[in-house]
Amino acid sequence: MKELQQKVKDEGVVIAGSVLKVDAFLNHQIDAQLMKKVADHFYEHFKNKGVTKILTIEASGIAPSIMAALAFNVPCLFAKKAVPSTLTEEVYTTDIHSYTKNKTSHVVISQKFLSAEDKVLIIDDFLANGEAALGLYDLVKQAGADCIGIGIVIEKSFQPGADRLKSEGLDVLSLCRIASLEGDKVTLIGEEE
Numbered sequence: 001m002k003e004l005q006q007k008v009k010d011e012g013v014v015i016a017g018s019v020l021k022v023d024a025f026l027n028h029q030i031d032a033q034l035m036k037k038v039a040d041h042f043y044e045h046f047k048n049k050g051v052t053k054i055l056t057i058e059a060s061g062i063a064p065s066i067m068a069a070l071a072f073n074v075p076c077l078f079a080k081k082a083v084p085s086t087l088t089e090e091v092y093t094t095d096i097h098s099y100t101k102n103k104t105s106h107v108v109i110s111q112k113f114l115s116a117e118d119k120v121l122i123i124d125d126f127l128a129n130g131e132a133a134l135g136l137y138d139l140v141k142q143a144g145a146d147c148i149g150i151g152i153v154i155e156k157s158f159q160p161g162a163d164r165l166k167s168e169g170l171d172v173l174s175l176c177r178i179a180s181l182e183g184d185k186v187t188l189i190g191e192e193e
């Protein structure tokens, strides 16, 4: 997706060699028009798969996911990183390790929002080691639901996440694929020397 790729190159800031800060349009301030176009790309790719639910994880996955939920006309469900006192019903849970925060979160979703009849599209802002997406996939499997694919806004292709998801047989669509952040510079797939 050309516009997203240009934005990543123009406004992304490399931190500590392997983390990209995209606070200007995705992780803090959100470019709603761009998120709508991101969602349209996900819709174009997955529209014939009978999607009944978008699943993501709070917080940064929510912006592209809510736009995708609009495009598919289905609900957007997000996994919570802490169990709120208001969540009194049965839950599905899994542990997700975040390497950017160096922290493992015990994430939950209410069982009442995911069932064996669901066809789930998992969406997240970034794909790095694949922990978040695989954790969400685990929740889908616990519900006996079908995961029809994974939509990623920015994939760091130099990390193993995409290969791990594909080896599970999952259809992964990443709209911007980063080959390297070496030298504090964003090099996209296709731009390598």
Ligand code: 5GP
Binding pocket: 018, 019, 020, 021, 022, 027, 057, 060, 097, 098, 099, 100, 124, 125, 126, 127, 128, 129, 130, 131, 132, 133, 156, 161
């Ligand atoms: P993974 O679970 O695939 O290792 O990492 C994906 C999750 O970590 C995403 O939900 C995202 O929030 C966060 N993440 C991973 N790498 C980056 C990065 O370079 N920049 C930002 N902003 N978040 C990242």
